Amino acid sequence: MSSFDYTIAIDAMGGDNSPKKVIDGIGLFLKEDKSIFFNIYGDEALIQNHINQNKSIQQFQYKIFHCSTKIENENSVRNAIKVGKDSSMWRSIDSVNKKDSDLVISSGNTGALLVISKLLIKMINGIDKPAIAGLWPNFKNASIVMDLGANIDFNEKNYLDFSKIGAELYRVIFDKQEPVVALLNVGSEEVKGHEELKNSFAKLANQKNNFIFHGYMEGNQIKDGNVDVVITDGFSGNIALKTAEGTVNYITTEIKKIYSSSIFGKFCYLVSFFIFREIKKTLDPRKYNGGIFLGLNAPVIKSHGGADSLAFYYSLKLSAKILRGNLLKKIKLNFNNE
Amino acid sequence: MSSFDYTIAIDAMGGDNSPKKVIDGIGLFLKEDKSIFFNIYGDEALIQNHINQNKSIQQFQYKIFHCSTKIENENSVRNAIKVGKDSSMWRSIDSVNKKDSDLVISSGNTGALLVISKLLIKMINGIDKPAIAGLWPNFKNASIVMDLGANIDFNEKNYLDFSKIGAELYRVIFDKQEPVVALLNVGSEEVKGHEELKNSFAKLANQKNNFIFHGYMEGNQIKDGNVDVVITDGFSGNIALKTAEGTVNYITTEIKKIYSSSIFGKFCYLVSFFIFREIKKTLDPRKYNGGIFLGLNAPVIKSHGGADSLAFYYSLKLSAKILRGNLLKKIKLNFNNE
Numbered sequence: 001m002s003s004f005d006y007t008i009a010i011d012a013m014g015g016d017n018s019p020k021k022v023i024d025g026i027g028l029f030l031k032e033d034k035s036i037f038f039n040i041y042g043d044e045a046l047i048q049n050h051i052n053q054n055k056s057i058q059q060f061q062y063k064i065f066h067c068s069t070k071i072e073n074e075n076s077v078r079n080a081i082k083v084g085k086d087s088s089m090w091r092s093i094d095s096v097n098k099k100d101s102d103l104v105i106s107s108g109n110t111g112a113l114l115v116i117s118k119l120l121i122k123m124i125n126g127i128d129k130p131a132i133a134g135l136w137p138n139f140k141n142a143s144i145v146m147d148l149g150a151n152i153d154f155n156e157k158n159y160l161d162f163s164k165i166g167a168e169l170y171r172v173i174f175d176k177q178e179p180v181v182a183l184l185n186v187g188s189e190e191v192k193g194h195e196e197l198k199n200s201f202a203k204l205a206n207q208k209n210n211f212i213f214h215g216y217m218e219g220n221q222i223k224d225g226n227v228d229v230v231i232t233d234g235f236s237g238n239i240a241l242k243t244a245e246g247t248v249n250y251i252t253t254e255i256k257k258i259y260s261s262s263i264f265g266k267f268c269y270l271v272s273f274f275i276f277r278e279i280k281k282t283l284d285p286r287k288y289n290g291g292i293f294l295g296l297n298a299p300v301i302k303s304h305g306g307a308d309s310l311a312f313y314y315s316l317k318l319s320a321k322i323l324r325g326n327l328l329k330k331i332k333l334n335f336n337n338e
Numbered sequence: 339m340s341s342f343d344y345t346i347a348i349d350a351m352g353g354d355n356s357p358k359k360v361i362d363g364i365g366l367f368l369k370e371d372k373s374i375f376f377n378i379y380g381d382e383a384l385i386q387n388h389i390n391q392n393k394s395i396q397q398f399q400y401k402i403f404h405c406s407t408k409i410e411n412e413n414s415v416r417n418a419i420k421v422g423k424d425s426s427m428w429r430s431i432d433s434v435n436k437k438d439s440d441l442v443i444s445s446g447n448t449g450a451l452l453v454i455s456k457l458l459i460k461m462i463n464g465i466d467k468p469a470i471a472g473l474w475p476n477f478k479n480a481s482i483v484m485d486l487g488a489n490i491d492f493n494e495k496n497y498l499d500f501s502k503i504g505a506e507l508y509r510v511i512f513d514k515q516e517p518v519v520a521l522l523n524v525g526s527e528e529v530k531g532h533e534e535l536k537n538s539f540a541k542l543a544n545q546k547n548n549f550i551f552h553g554y555m556e557g558n559q560i561k562d563g564n565v566d567v568v569i570t571d572g573f574s575g576n577i578a579l580k581t582a583e584g585t586v587n588y589i590t591t592e593i594k595k596i597y598s599s600s601i602f603g604k605f606c607y608l609v610s611f612f613i614f615r616e617i618k619k620t621l622d623p624r625k626y627n628g629g630i631f632l633g634l635n636a637p638v639i640k641s642h643g644g645a646d647s648l649a650f651y652y653s654l655k656l657s658a659k660i661l662r663g664n665l666l667k668k669i670k671l672n673f674n675n676e
Contacts, residue, residue: 076527139588149524152532186487186576189414194490194573219580223588235532236574238524240581242557247582250477250561251589251621258616268610275606278596283589 004037004061006323008316009092009101012042013070014108015305019043022107023050025312027057029320036320038062039101041088042070067091071112073305080112081119089113093120096298103319105301107312110291114150117293117300126335130295131162131234132302133169134241135288135318140225144170145184147234148241148291154233159183159200164334165294166229167211172325173318176228182214184222184232184240192216210334248285290315292322299327342375342399344661346654347430347439350380351408352446353643357381360445361388363650365395367658374658376400377439379426380408405429409450411643418450419457427451431458434636441657443639445650448629452488455631455638464673468633469500469572470640471507472579473626473656478563482508483522485572486579486629492571497521497538502672503632504567505549510663511656514566520552522570522578530554548672586623628653630660637665 010026012019019042026038040047044066051057067088071080084090089108095101097120106113110132118130133146146166151158163181170179183201185193190201193216204213214227219240222230232240259265269276289311291302299322303315348364350357357380364376378385382404389395405426409418422428427446433439435458444451448470456468471484484504489496501519508517521539523531528539531554542551552565557578560568570578597603607614627649629640637660641653 076529137588139591152524152530184577186490186573191414192490219577219582220584220587222581223584232577235524236577239522239557239570239574239578243560243578244557244581244585246558246561247585248589249558250475251586253477254620255617258613258620265613268606268613271609272606275596275603279593282592282596 003035005035006103006320007037007039007101008319008323009095009104010038010040011089011092011104011106011108012040012047013067013088014106015303015307017308018107019047020050021307021309021312023047023054023057024309025316026062027054028309028313029316030060031056033317033320034060036316036323039065039092039095041065041067041092041095043067043088065091065095071109073109075109075112077109077111077115080109081115084112084116090116090120093117093300096300097121102323103299103301105303105315105319107303107305107307110149110302113300113302114293117296121296121298121300123295124297124332124335127161127165127295128157130293131158131165133166133292133294135173135290136222136230137283137288138223138225141174142288143222143225143228143230144173145222145230145232145237145241146294147232147237149234149238150293151234154196154235156196156199156203158233159196159231160203161295162231163204163209163211163213163229165331166231167209168327168330168334169292169294169322170228172327172330173321174228178210178212179228180212180214180226181209181229181231182217182227184219184230184236185216186218188216188218190216248283286311287314290318292318294331297328299323341373343373344441344658345375345377345439346657346661347377347433347442348379349427349430349442349444349446350378350385351405351426352444353641353645355646356445357385358388359645359647359650361385361392361395362647363654364400365392366647366651367654368394368398371655371658372398374654374661377403377430377433379403379405379430379433381405381426403429403433409447411447413447413450415447415449415453418447419453422450422454428454428458431455431638434638435459440661441637441639443641443653443657445641445643445645448487448640451638451640452631455634459634459636459638461633462635462670462673465499465503465633466495468631469496469503471504471630471632473511473628474560474568475621475626476561476563479512480626481560481563481566481568482511483560483568483570483575483579484632485570485575487572487576488631489572492534492573494534494537494541496571497534497569498541499633500569501542501547501549501551501567503669504569505547506665506668506672507630507632507660508566510665510668511659512566516548516550517566518550518552518564519547519567519569520555520565522557522568522574523554524556526554526556528554586621624649625652628656630656632669635666637661
């Protein structure tokens with residue numbers, strides 16, 4: 001395996017249409033990048049069957065680890081931990097724990113992935129809880145928003161830690177030396193918000209940071225792209241993310257309804273076909289696929305359960321960037337340990 | 339004034355393009371509904387000047403109360419209270435306090451409007467804090483979402499009170515006897531969320547309500563319209579609202595960019611002109627203009643500061659509905675006082 005830069009552990013069984021979409025996603029990735037080795041966990045016969053249908057994987061090296069079970073989305077986290085030790089998710093996470101892989105990626109149950117990762121990979125010394133970071137498209141490119149739902153109760157230390165971690169992540173993904181970090185709030189004045197937020201604001205404003213502290217920002221400013229890293233508690237962050245997803249779905253569905261409700265509408269759709277293709281490409285959420293669990297001793301990537309092979313490919317690209325950028329080491333340096 | 343059903347106090351000076359948009363909005367309203375009397379507060383000369391240019395108002399009765407100052411959006415709330423006693427906002431709120439008007443509407447500074455309303459009109463016995471409710475479009479019609487930002491710290495009693503109040507508001511606006519009420523959370527399982535939310539869930543699930551309690555819901559489900567009243571704390575609610583606004587702006591801007599970036603795009607736009615007009619009409623946010631402050635001894639309506647005359651007209655229609663539906667009496671009955 002020495003000819004490979006990094007090894008990624010793949011939970012091939014999570015999410016819709018797995019393992020097919022996972023295998024096809026790896027196939028897309030390997031067409032571009034041949035220096036990552038894949039440890040693939042799941043039902044060996046099924047995986048092998050899909051690999052046999054995918055030429056771009058067949059040419060390369062990989063290893064399949066047969067797992068007799070998988071953790072279902074309906075499994076409660078408690079249940080998943082109890083019965084999941086032979087599952088593809090557990091064993092792919094454990095391969096990172098055992099240093100057989102450098103990063104693990106799964107499309108499965110988010111709660112189980114978070115808890116098993118914390119159990120096996122453990123937190124970085126000095127960080128209390130993991131956070132989920134995600135890419136959020138904006139007019140300029142994309143921001144990082146975190147936490148997207150791992151931490152319902154949030155304290156001052158979380159805001160401060162996640163500001164540092166988010167800045168490191170942005171630096172690695174977008175190669176910008178001084179990212180702009182802001183705290184998501186209900187107004188931009190200093191007096192707004194709850195106590196934890198105000199205390200965090202005061203600390204960040206008065207200490208030396210390795211990023212530019214922008215202060216507070218509001219939800220409608222994420223789109224502008226003037227802030228690179230948006231820090232919020234997991235409760236508001238999750239609600240903001242899902243509300244935004246729902247809003248996109250609402251608008252696109254209403255627009256589609258109007259085009260399809262008349263012959264003239266259908267005609268306009270046909271005429272504008274290439275424009276629609278361009279719009280779909282621009283607004284394609286698959287480009288931003290991949291929730292990044294941060295604060296653990298290795299990167300854990302959650303691909304969207306409903307994502308297809310192209311979306312899975314994007315989360316693999318993100319994973320490779322995180323590994324090549326040496327994110328873990330950079331985060332650890334912020335907490336004085338390596 | 340006895341020939342009128344109700345009297346609305348108008349702060350004519352708040353928001354962009356006031357008092358013109360306010361006067362024109364009243365003009366649009368009076369074309370349809372002639373049984374509301376308006377007490378108009380603000381700069382008399384300016385107001386009279388705009389009325390002179392608006393035929394539909396001239397035919398009707400109204401009263402202008404000259405106010406020498408106005409509260410600016412930049413005013414801090416503390417400052418607004420100190421210097422604002424002669425302002426159009428203060429005096430229009432006070433006219434409700436003095437029973438000269440039944441409801442007050444303003445496009446001005448939200449914080450000042452909230453605090454001065456609480457100061458003058460006071461809370462209904464048994465309700466701790468006011469909440470801001472708003473209409474949120476969905477596939478079926480519209481939901482009510484509250485609180486949209488008045489209460490940053492939220493306790494169990496707030497969730498329970500606002501569920502009742504929100505249900506009364508929905509009944510009055512949409513004439514549905516048993517509205518469906520849900521608590522906004524980060525998942526739909528009972529174990530999710532923070533303590534206040536879980537306790538509120540348990541109470542609402544086990545007590546008799548005058549609405550259907552749906553349980554928890556997530557941000558991406560608001561659009562579906564299966565829930566009529568979405569209850570959330572003011573922090574998450576405000577972030578959800580503004581993030582949704584930002585998302586709408588992001589998508590529509592990106593689509594416009596694509597249409598205008600090529601000759602072919604511009605051609606498609608021209609061909610599809612009527613389709614675009616229909617889309618704009620369907621997605622027009624002006625139809626949902628009007629934040630409703632609830633829990634006070636009279637309804638207070640906040641029109642969006644950037645709203646135009648048509649949006650102001652919609653908030654007047656909403657105001658008339660609230661008055662005709664006798665919302666205040668219905669809310670008070672829930673708290674055993676009249």
